[in-house]
Amino acid sequence: KLLQFKAQLGGDEGKHVFVLKTAKGTRDYNPKQMAIREKVFNIIISCFKRHGAETIDTPVFELKETLTGKYGEDSKLIYDLKDQGGELLSLRYDLTVPFARYLAMNKITNIKRYHIAKVYRRDNPAMTRGRYREFYQCDFDIAGQYDAMIPDAECLKIVYEILNELDLGDFHIKVNDRRILDGMFAVCGVPDEKFRTICSTVDKLDKMAWEDVKKEMVNEKGLSEDVANRIGEYVSMQGGQDLAEQLLQDPKLSQNKQACAGLTDMKLLFSYLELFQVTDKVVFDLSLARGLDYYTGVIYEAILSQTIPAPAEQNGADEAAVSVGSVAGGGRYDGLVGMFDPKGRKVPCVGVSIGIERIFSIMEQKAETSSEKVRTTETQVLVASAQKNLLEERLKLTSELWNTGIKAEVLYKKNPKLLSQLQHCEETGIPLVAILGEQELKDGVVKLRNVASREEVDVPRADLS
C-alpha cells in the first residue's frame, strides 16, 4: 500500500531525484489505524492493570553485546547502528532480552510488568502478508521466586480475558511443558543432542500432517522408524488434568524425573485454572513445542479457531508464535536473567506475548467490513453558524465549551457554508452541531442539532458552561 513516487527536490538539493517513501518493511499508521490501535491497547492495558501490573520502558537501542548470543541463527536479522565513534549499538530485537538486562542491571528480583513497544527485525518483509521490519510487541511477565504454577496460571487467565474482550471469536489455548517434551524424547529413545532439532520438527504439527512430520524425523533428522512412532503416539494426545494424571501412570514416562516434574506441575496448573474458570479453553497438548531455546518449564500458545481471512501471518509475539491463527504465546524462562547477572543469580520468570500486530490486522479487517465507521477523533460538537460574520461568536462559544471540558471543533473559516459544516460532521462522525444565528444570540440560546436524526433543540447558553 506504500505510495511511491519520484520527487524532485528543489532549492539547495539541486536536481537530485529521490523516492518519497518509508524505509523498506516499515509503514506509517494513519489516523484510522491509530484509532484501532488505541482501542486494542486500551483493552489489553486495562487487563494488565486489573492484574496489578506496572510498566517500564527501555531504550530502542541496546549495546550490541547485550543482544549477542541470545537469538541463535536469527542474530543476522538484528539492525546495527553505524559506528559513528563510541559504543556499538543495535536496535532491540524483542522486549524479553532488554527486560532481563533491566532486571539484572537494577538487581530486581521480583516484578510484574508489561511493556508495549516496537521491535526491529531485518527480516525479508512480506508486507502483503502483514509482516513488517518494525512491529509492536506486547509483553506481560512475572519475575520472582514464587510457589509453583500460581503466576503461570495468572498468565493464562490474562490471555483468556484479553481474547474474550477483544471479541475475536472462539479460541483455545494449548499448554505443554518443556520438561515433559524432553522427558518424552528421552523415553522414546531420541539421543540428547537431537532434542532441540526434533522439538522444532514437532512444532510443525500445527501446519503439517503427522506422516510428513514423521518423514522429516526419519529421513532428515535420522531417527529410527520405531522412535518416531513412539513420539507419534505421545504427540497425538490432548486433554486436561486427567491426561496429566494418566501420563503420570505411564510406565515409561513415570520413570523419567523431568517428565514427572512437568506432569505434576501440569496437574497443579489445571487445578488453578479450574479456580480461574478458564479450563473450557485450555488444552494440555503434547504436540506443542514452541521454538525458543530459553523456555525451561510451562509453554503455551493461543489459537483462534475461526480464522478470519486475514492477509495472513503477522510478525507478532515471537517467531515461534507465527503460525496461522496464533495470537499469543509464552512460557517460563528461569535462566535468562542469570545470563546477565555477574554472579549468575537466577530470577525465575514466566510471561506471555500478545500477537498484537495480528490482532491489529484482524480488527482492521473487521472495521472494513463493518457498517460502523471508525472515528478518528472524539469531537462531540461542531460549533457552526448559518449566517455570515459570526466567526467571533463561534470562536467564543467553542472556547467556552473547551473550558467546560467538552470536545469541540470549529471550522477555520470566516464564513463557512452551513452545508460544508454539516458535511464535516458527517465525514468525521461528530454527533452534534451547535448552530449560532442572530436570533439565537438575541435569545441567549444555542440551537443543538443531532446530525443523524436532524432533530433540533434550543439550549440556554448558560446551561453549556
Added chain:
Amino acid sequence: KLLQFKAQLGGDEGKHVFVLKTAKGTRDYNPKQMAIREKVFNIIISCFKRHGAETIDTPVFELKETLTGKYGEDSKLIYDLKDQGGELLSLRYDLTVPFARYLAMNKITNIKRYHIAKVYRRDNPAMTRGRYREFYQCDFDIAGQYDAMIPDAECLKIVYEILNELDLGDFHIKVNDRRILDGMFAVCGVPDEKFRTICSTVDKLDKMAWEDVKKEMVNEKGLSEDVANRIGEYVSMQGGQDLAEQLLQDPKLSQNKQACAGLTDMKLLFSYLELFQVTDKVVFDLSLARGLDYYTGVIYEAILSQTIPAPAEQNGADEAAVSVGSVAGGGRYDGLVGMFDPKGRKVPCVGVSIGIERIFSIMEQKAETSSEKVRTTETQVLVASAQKNLLEERLKLTSELWNTGIKAEVLYKKNPKLLSQLQHCEETGIPLVAILGEQELKDGVVKLRNVASREEVDVPRADLS
C-alpha cells in the same frame, strides 16, 4: 544514575567481560517514572482530543535522504544505521520532518494531528542536566489552507490549557512573527544576508543582557553601533494588541511590507486570543526570535515564571526551545511540506511542540518532595488470608473480582503471613484488603479492611460479583 557494573558472562560466552548498562545518553524508565509519564501524557492527549485532533505514527527510522538538508549544521547529530545492504537509513531527529514527508507522500492537504514519540540526537548528553540522546517529543500541528490566524490562535489556546492543567505554576507565552523580525532588521539597516545570524543573536536575549547581545552584534557580527541601537529599541518592546497597533503607526516599520503583514496578523491573533480568554498570559515580545530556519510567520514560546529548581535543561521541543524555563514552542512553517512534494505544492502548517521531557523532570521532582507517594499500579484490593491452606479460596475470590472488573492482586504463596500481605498493600498503596478465613467462608462474607484506617467491615460474598 546509571548503574554500571562489570558482568562476567557465563556459558557459551566464555570469559568475555562486558559492562551491563544502557547505551550512552539513554535510560530505562522505571515503573514510578512511567506512572508520572502516563499522567502527563493523559493530560496532554485529553487536551489534543478536546480540540478534535487525530494522531498518526511514523517509523523510528527514515531514508537518510529524507532527513538530509533539513537541519543545517545539526545534521551531524543524526544517528545513521549501519549499511547492512539495502537502503541507507537514519533515526528520526524530530517529528516535524517525518510529518511533512507523510503529508507529501499521501497528498494530504489538511489535517489536525498530534504525535508523541521518541526522537534521537547524537548530542553530547548532559544527563545530570537531564538531557538525553533518546527523548520524547510531543507535537501538535494544523496543516491546511485556512483563514488567517485562526489555527494559530488555537495552538496558543492549547499551550495555555495544557500548562494550566499540568499545574506547573505561573507561566507566560511570548509571541512574535518571523516577518516582523525580518522587517525590523530591514528598517534598522541590517544587510539581508545577516538576517539569520542577527536573529540568533537576538534569540540570546532571554539569557544575556542587552549590552552583551549588542557587543556580539557589533564585535562579532559586524553591525554598526547605530544599527544595533535601533534594534535595541525595538527588541525591548513588549505588549499586546496595543503594541501591534502602535507599531503599525511606526514611521519606519509601517513602510515595510513584511512587517505590516506580520503586525496586521498579530492584531488579528490577539483579537482571537481575547475570545479564547488567554490574553492574560500572552505577550507580544519583539525579542523572541527562535532558531529554526523553517518558520515563516507567527512564532511562540511558553516560559515558566517560577523556575522549579530542576536538574536544568531538558531536551524537549527543539533546540531553540531549550532555554531555562521554556516548556513549549512552535510557530508557522508554510514551506516545509513543499520541499517534499514533487511539484513543490505547499501545505501551510502551524504547530506547537510541548517540552515534555522538561515537564517529566519537573513532575518527578514534585513527586519526590511531595508527601503523597506515586503509585505504580492501580490495584484496588489485595485478596488475603490470615489462616493457612486457603490459597484455593484466595485464588477463587481473586478471579471473581477480576471477572467483575475489579483490580485485584493475590500473593503467589501458599501460606503467606497476614503481616507480609498487609506490608505489600502499604508498599504499593493498595487501599483495601479482602480477608478470608474459615469463619468468613462459613458466613458467606468477606472481611474488607481499609489499610489506612484499619476499619473492617463484613461484605456479603454475593455483593462482590
